Amino acid sequence: MNKFITTIKNIFAIEDLRMRIFNTLFFIAIYRLGSYVVLPGVDPTRLKQGGATGVLGILDTLLGGAFSHASIFALGIMPYISASIVLQLLTIAVPYFQKLQKEGESGRKKINQYTRVLTIPIVALQSVGFIATINADAILNPGVFFTISTAMIVTAGTLFCMWLGEKITDKGIGNGISMIIMIGIVSRLPGALIGEAQARTMRGSLVFLIELVVLFLVVMAVIILTQAVRQIPVQYAKQIGGAASLSSQRQYIPMKVNAAGVMPIIFAQSLMFVPAIAASAWNKDSETAGLIGTWFQPNHWVYNVVFGLLIIIFTYFYTAISVNPNQIADDLKRSGGFIPGVKPGRDTSEYIDEVLTRITLPGAVALAVIAILPSLATVAGVTRPFAQFFGGTSLIIMVGVVLDTMNQVKSYLLMRHYDGMMKTGKERGRSRNIALAS
CATH class of the missing domain: 1.10.3370.10 (SecY subunit domain)
Known part of the structure; x- marks a missing residue:
């Protein structure tokens, strides 16, 4: 304190x-x-x-x-x-x-x-x-x-x-x-919190406390997903200039597990409302339209399965267009850096692409799970306004903004030779030496 x-x-x-x-x-x-x-x-x-x-x-x-x-x-x-x-x-x-x-x-x-x-x-x-x-x-x-x-x-x-x-x-x-x-x-959080507390009054406070603990764990999981990186070591060759000699340095390329951020959820969410809109515009007496309208309600299992698969697909898509292994490999080659055990150029690009593909899968699956948590919370009996804070776009945006703001405040403190915002440790993925800026 x-x-x-x-x-x-x-x-x-x-x-x-x-x-x-x-x-x-x-x-x-x-x-x-x-x-x-x-x-x-x-x-x-x-x-x-x-x-x-x-x-x-x-x-x-x-x-x-x-x-x-x-x-x-x-x-x-x-x-x-x-x-x-x-x-x-x-x-x-x-x-x-x-x-x-x-x-x-x-x-x-x-x-x-x-x-x-x-x-x-x-x-x-x-x-x-x-x-x-x-x-x-x-x-x-x-x-x-x-x-x-x-x-x-x-x-x-x-x-x-x-x-x-x-x-x-x-x-x-x-x-x-x-x-x-x-x-x-x-x-919206205070009103949702009060509404959930009032809804749980009849069943006792234990269920409400359990919900708060689960919400805390979910927030911690989102922070881990947001901050998680796979560090690729980069070695810079020894440079000699005049009488001075610079020893080789090892730095890292931080590859984020969730490089796509919240964008896959936004894209997938936009597509998920198309079937429901099409069903409502279709013949209301049609049995097919009724089934589609039922399946693509947020609390239906079909909706959540399709929603999760779309998020995984869009995560790979958005990661592929936002992270360019060829450009990273070219920048490394021009700056005299190389990944130990990997040849510069094409081999480096393929290695980075392979690492990116491997770490994107768990990131995409975790993002899909977080996205459908509000629906699962609603099915479990949590009121809809409060369930929105158990995952999805809202929670990921809040966590990302808070972490970004904390790091800006931390930079001001460190420039004035104050301690950072944490008593011990560093924000992983943000305070290490970075070989390349993007």
Whole structure:
């Protein structure tokens, strides 16, 4: 406890870090306040009770309830995320964007600018779809004017959220876009926790305590999955310059077990709602449509099996496009490094690809298990709002953002010669010598 208090004192003793923390809290407060500002022309008392369900329910969870509240931040930062995914795919398929990605900082700035521009048409289209989800009884004066004005307000709200995220990145602490998503998720935790405690009152507190222990273990498992790396040793040849001689150095290439992050879950989740939507649009009296609609409900075993398989497939796909063994091998060869026992060039590329393939399998399976845990928790009797925190996109995003923020705070502490945030040990995969930066 004394170590924790000392760390807090050290954090606030650094003026720059202190101001960044206050700036972050200020921007987050603005975002949360805007999440409760209802759109003009909408009666909040007539909105659907209980919030959104299905894919809209997941979206509402990521937005901290802004979607179901029909607020000016109803779509939040999600259209920007969609634009970012599109640009990521373009950097793989389009040579022009591939060239921009290799140009370093200037290329990244251009890609970010394209992402901002692409966000505008995406949010404009999504805002029209959002208006269709609002309860018709809650709209005071429906019509063309309401649709156009609401679409403009929602678009402006998303652009403002995007600006807030960039301000948090520049003036605050952590990645602003990820921070906004995390805050939206965390804002639902107190209500979900209280609701689960009240639901367990009739059956005693023991079940609730067991649920908290299981949740703690799941969080620890997600942290391990997020931090786990396979270190490939790299040896640099001895260099001689003039009278000085530099001895050989051994460093490591950290290959993450879960290099794809949360993206496989997002892609798989998007596809899993297609059968249900198609079944609802099909002939409702059809027996086949009824079976499909039943099978692809989140709590059905067919849904979870297909969902898990899609996550494993997308994990391999996204890892393959985000980690390039050929480029790593070429960078090693140019810098005079080599993997002990492996020839430079093609053999090194094949070795790295083999290691990556092996470690991706357990990472993909673990990611699939974590993704279906909320459904398993619901089947076990956990209330749906609280079950969302037992895994899936929400938990992985929260863990990733917290770890990233902790490492940024730690870097400030170490620059001022303070101890890190941990009493002993290091965050694995982040504090070791790295042979290559990506």
